[in-house]
Structures are given as structure tokens and as C-alpha cells.
Amino acid sequence: MGSIDKYIFRTTLASFVVVLVSLTGVIWITQALRGIDLMTSQGQTILTFLGITSLAIPVLVLIISPIALMIAVSHTLHKLATDSEIIVMNAAGLSPFRLFRPFLYATVVVALLVAFIAAYLAPDGMRRLKQWDAEITADVLANVLQPGRFAQLDPNLTIRIRERQPGGQLAGIFIDDRRNSNERLSIIADHGTVMKNDQGSFLILEDGHLERFETGKREPAMVAFDRYAFDMSKFSNRGHDVVYGIRERYLWELIAPDEKDPLVQQLRGQFRAELHDRFTAPIYPFAFAALTFAFLGSPRTTRQSRNFSMGAAIAAVFGLRMAGFALSVMTVKSPMAALLQYLLLFGAIGISLRVIIAGIVLEPPAALMEAINRSNARILRLLRKRPAFA
Structure with a gap:
């Protein structure tokens, strides 16, 4: 890994950590406030309260990590573009795909983190949370x-x-x-x-x-x-027998579930959907990073606006994630929906890599930009005609 790769790799991962910690902290606080009655009405200590609410953090990290990576990639590319470093690298013979390589390294790190959380850490935290909650609710003196x-x-x-x-x-x-x-x-x-x-x-x-x-x-x-x-x-001593739900099952328990388990027999479709969600979780960082770089990674002069590219990247990532949620719900009833989810993710990655390798600059159509400019000019004229208040 060269000096440029190390610089971009460190910048991207540092931004990822800052965004991940910030977003996770904000969402965790909002979720934790809902359980504040655990201390007030049930007589639990602050350590118990913090311990229980913190067990949900791995689930939050699992959902937020791809989004945090997208924001980190956008921030790093914006920083490189603002300092004209992308143009200098391109003039020095560094192709867009070569520039994408350190971002790919950072994406691999995030994907491994997401895979570990999806396979073990998140269900383990949910198991502990359910056990702890069962102990508290079973304690008649506290509940x-x-x-x-x-x-x-x-x-x-x-x-x-x-x-x-x-x-x-x-x-x-x-x-x-x-x-x-x-x-x-x-x-x-x-x-x-x-x-x-x-x-x-x-x-x-x-x-x-x-x-x-x-x-x-x-x-x-x-x-x-x-x-x-x-x-x-x-x-x-009531309620000490805890039955783990689908989200509390480890990955290997979803791959080879116990066919005699009544929950498996009743909710086979939901087990299938959860299994494919665990498999696709580490793929989303690659899709988000590739889409973001495809829109923002091309060299542009300082006169070329990057606002459209930023908005388009956000819209593409948002649309991909919403489509993934919809297909995940459909997987409960139709196994073909899971196949469509994989095709959607790998299709987004493939198209993005094609754009990056070919060095295509994704810009808005000229007619669209002219319409936007005319609309802005019309609004400015209307504002100028309005009488000023004394």
C-alpha cells in the first residue's frame, strides 16, 4: 500500500469511525430514554440500565455501518476534490479505478466488521438482552x-x-x-x-x-x-425459561435450524428472510461505497458543481436500501425475492465498477440543468419585484 493509499485509507476509516460513533450514540440515547422507567418505577440501578440498553448497540452498528461508510467516502472525496488532489492524481496518470483501491480496502474492513456483528455479536447481544429482561420482568418485587x-x-x-x-x-x-x-x-x-x-x-x-x-x-x-x-x-422464579426469537439466533443456527423447533415450523419464511439478511449485510458496504465513488470519484474542475452528484449518490444509496428492505419482507413468502435482492446488490456493484473503470463522469442532462437555471432565474425575478417592507 503506497503513501497515497495509506493517506486515503486512514482518512476514510477515521471519518467512518467518527460518523459511526456519532450516529450510534444519538440513536442509542433516543432508544435508551424509552426505558428510563427501568430505573424509576422498577428500582433498577444506573449500571443495570446502562448494561441493558447497551446490549442493543451491535444491532444499531449493523444498520448504521454501511451508511456511515457512505458518508465517510463522500467526505473523503469531497476533501480530495476541494484541495484539487483528485485532478492532480488524474493528471499524474492515476486512473479512477486505481484511486478507488484504498476506498476498497476500507470497505473490506467495514464489511468484515459487519459480517462479525451479523453472525455473532448482534444475536448474542439480543440474547443477553432477552435473558436480562426476563430476569427483571420475572422478579415480582421489581415489576x-x-x-x-x-x-x-x-x-x-x-x-x-x-x-x-x-x-x-x-x-x-x-x-x-x-x-x-x-x-x-x-x-x-x-x-x-x-x-x-x-x-x-x-x-x-x-x-x-x-x-x-x-x-x-x-x-x-x-x-x-x-x-x-x-x-x-x-x-x-417465574419466566426463567427463555425462548429465543429469530433475531436472537446465531448465523449457524439459521443455516441449519432444528426442524423439531416449533418456532422454525411456524415461521419458516421469516427464518429464510433473516438468513438472507445476514448474508447480504456485509455486501451493502461494497454497494454503497461503489455507488458513492461512481458519482463523486471522477475528476472535476472547481467550476463544475458536485451538488448534483452528491444528491444523486444519496438518492441511489437510499433507493437501494429501501429496495433491499422491501425484498427482505417479500422473502418471507417468496424465496425468489431473496435472489432478486442479491441480483440488485451485485448489479449495483457491477454497474458502479463499470462507470469507475471507464472513467465516466455522471452529470445531469443539459436540458435538466437549463430547466433548473430558468426556474432559479424566475424565482429571483419574482423576489426582486416584491415590495420591500418599511
Whole structure:
């Protein structure tokens, strides 16, 4: 790799990293704000909140990476064109395809990153997210017990808490336990905390009293306590069996799914669509980079506008991605749609490479530019005729 290649390669990858981190960070924050109730209403810590929301970052990176690469290639080409470096390289005998080579190197790096995320990292993060979410939602003390509400955990068990305090402490606890047909327990405690160990989950009640109404006795037995452990293991162990969806499956699980899996039998078309989405994910960076370079990589003088080329590149990339989404949805019902998706991607790459190798400069038709200029002139005349406000 020569000095020019290294310069363009470093510039493109640096721009890619900046754009990727910026876009991912913005989208992650907007998504994370939706789960802010995890801390407020369910008593989870900030570390739990950040840990859960960050597990979705690989999925965001998977979607954003091709777009970030397109922006990075556009930025690098614009920088080279502004400094007249593309014209100098072309005058020195550097063909457009030769100039495309360092961009291709950068695209290979991005494609490998996308392939790894699609095959392992994204589904692994989604698996952990689902496991973590199942543990939280299965924890009745964190999810079901809401301040000021009577929660009926069992037909004969009712619990109410007055409020949640910092540090996970529960205040104003009332328990009505009628699960034993021979007695009825009523427990009132000033406050309590949750404790989990190898024996199970317990609600540790402090500063309260217990009333036991036994069958056949007229007076209840009342006991004051400083500390009392109420077993909640039966309720906090719910939902630990997690069934992974399609997006939580690794690539090799999509290639050779278990035919006995009920989910595979019910959603075979969606498994097929997800498999082809994983396969096409690393192809999109090549398509986006080739399309962008085909529109912006040709040498132009400073008098030639690049606005049309930039807009056309954005429109082509956007159209290609939207067509990919549409064909992915159609793949659920028709396997031929997956073939069309591959033909579309490789066709876009092939046409772009043909334009780059031939050195074709993609410019708008002269008639279109004349129509735009006439329209702009008409607008300027109308603006000049408008009376100025005093």
C-alpha cells in the first residue's frame, strides 16, 4: 500500500469511525430514554440500565455501518476534490479505478466488521438482552409490586407497598396470606428489602407485626418482630425459561435450524428472510461505497458543481436500501425475492465498477440543468419585484 493509499485509507476509516460513533450514540440515547422507567418505577440501578440498553448497540452498528461508510467516502472525496488532489492524481496518470483501491480496502474492513456483528455479536447481544429482561420482568418485587396498588400474586395472596425508596428499600408493606386453609396471616411492616441467595428470593421485613388467625380460635395471635423473612421464591422464579426469537439466533443456527423447533415450523419464511439478511449485510458496504465513488470519484474542475452528484449518490444509496428492505419482507413468502435482492446488490456493484473503470463522469442532462437555471432565474425575478417592507 503506497503513501497515497495509506493517506486515503486512514482518512476514510477515521471519518467512518467518527460518523459511526456519532450516529450510534444519538440513536442509542433516543432508544435508551424509552426505558428510563427501568430505573424509576422498577428500582433498577444506573449500571443495570446502562448494561441493558447497551446490549442493543451491535444491532444499531449493523444498520448504521454501511451508511456511515457512505458518508465517510463522500467526505473523503469531497476533501480530495476541494484541495484539487483528485485532478492532480488524474493528471499524474492515476486512473479512477486505481484511486478507488484504498476506498476498497476500507470497505473490506467495514464489511468484515459487519459480517462479525451479523453472525455473532448482534444475536448474542439480543440474547443477553432477552435473558436480562426476563430476569427483571420475572422478579415480582421489581415489576409487579407497584407503589399504592394491591398486587394479587396468588388467588389467596395479596401484597401492597406504599412507596419505593432509594437503594431498593420498600416502605409501608402489607401482606395478606390465606394460602393455608387452616390459618390466615396479616403482616404489616414499616419497611423492607429484597434479598436473593442460593435458597431463593426473600422479602426481609423490618419493624412490624404479624397477626395469625387460626381456624377454631376466636382471638388472633399477634407477634411483633424486628426482622422477618417472607419467602418469595415461588413468584420470583417465574419466566426463567427463555425462548429465543429469530433475531436472537446465531448465523449457524439459521443455516441449519432444528426442524423439531416449533418456532422454525411456524415461521419458516421469516427464518429464510433473516438468513438472507445476514448474508447480504456485509455486501451493502461494497454497494454503497461503489455507488458513492461512481458519482463523486471522477475528476472535476472547481467550476463544475458536485451538488448534483452528491444528491444523486444519496438518492441511489437510499433507493437501494429501501429496495433491499422491501425484498427482505417479500422473502418471507417468496424465496425468489431473496435472489432478486442479491441480483440488485451485485448489479449495483457491477454497474458502479463499470462507470469507475471507464472513467465516466455522471452529470445531469443539459436540458435538466437549463430547466433548473430558468426556474432559479424566475424565482429571483419574482423576489426582486416584491415590495420591500418599511
